Amino acid sequence: MKKRLGFFKFSCCTGCQFHFFYEQRYLLETLLNFDVVFSKILSSSGTPDGPFDVALIEGTVTEVWQVDELKRIREQSTLLFAIGSCAVSGGIPAIKATDPEIEIEKRVYKKLSSIHSIKPYAIDAYVKVDGYIRGCPPGERDLYEALTSVLTDKKPDFLHYSVCVECKLKGNTCVLVSYNVPCMGPVTNAGCGALCPSMNRACYSCFGPVKQANGSALAKKFKLMGLSKDDIIRKFTEFGAVTGEFRKAVEMMYED
Ligand code: SF4
Ligand code: SF4
Numbered sequence: 001m002k003k004r005l006g007f008f009k010f011s012c013c014t015g016c017q018f019h020f021f022y023e024q025r026y027l028l029e030t031l032l033n034f035d036v037v038f039s040k041i042l043s044s045s046g047t048p049d050g051p052f053d054v055a056l057i058e059g060t061v062t063e064v065w066q067v068d069e070l071k072r073i074r075e076q077s078t079l080l081f082a083i084g085s086c087a088v089s090g091g092i093p094a095i096k097a098t099d100p101e102i103e104i105e106k107r108v109y110k111k112l113s114s115i116h117s118i119k120p121y122a123i124d125a126y127v128k129v130d131g132y133i134r135g136c137p138p139g140e141r142d143l144y145e146a147l148t149s150v151l152t153d154k155k156p157d158f159l160h161y162s163v164c165v166e167c168k169l170k171g172n173t174c175v176l177v178s179y180n181v182p183c184m185g186p187v188t189n190a191g192c193g194a195l196c197p198s199m200n201r202a203c204y205s206c207f208g209p210v211k212q213a214n215g216s217a218l219a220k221k222f223k224l225m226g227l228s229k230d231d232i233i234r235k236f237t238e239f240g241a242v243t244g245e246f247r248k249a250v251e252m253m254y255e256d
């Protein structure tokens, strides 16, 4: 019997879903083993009732109703994966997390009476998450790993080391050491195959913080390289403003 899969969306650009269904053609064969019962971009109908064997959640929770909806999906799902940086660590919507919510609302909207936004948190602030498919959008390795883990009934084997490891395994020249380019690779979770440094570009941490990242040390290094306080804060808040690993670096810069 095919596994029932629902792909649900909260506040985000829907790029993860687009990437999943349209860009990753190699996934199609694996997807044949699933009954995709809901996807916001493939369906015009409302959210169906469960149960779901697996729920993929993209987007950040930024409104009160989304908290209830997320909890409802969790109750009806055997497995629930966060997919993409928005759901995993707050992602792009989390750039507003460091300012008071009301200030942000005033900056964007003229009338605030119908605006009920809340601070943007990753979905694990509200529900138990069984796996994190990182990236903006995610890389093919982790997407495939997540789907096959559901089919084989095993724990997904996601990577728990930094982009630097992937970068070294590829034999890249380090852009941080050799070209003085502020690369976030040392504190960023692997999974993309060191995509950006392989093109001689700095990692900007779209996969979010690796566990136990030493953000403060990298922030100090960036300061020595001549980056301004604002630039350093921006680097650590672009994709993971609300996570502990990067918060220490940001707090250190504010105290400086
Ligand atoms: S993680 Fe990136 S691609 Fe995915 S929904 Fe968020 S902003 Fe879009
Ligand atoms: S280029 Fe970036 S990711 Fe690669 S080894 Fe250097 S710091 Fe790490």
Ligand code: SF4
Pocket: 136, 163, 188, 189, 192, 193, 194, 195, 196, 197, 202, 203, 204, 205, 206, 207, 208
């Ligand atoms: S190198 Fe960094 S910014 Fe580039 S895809 Fe990988 S995690 Fe994202």
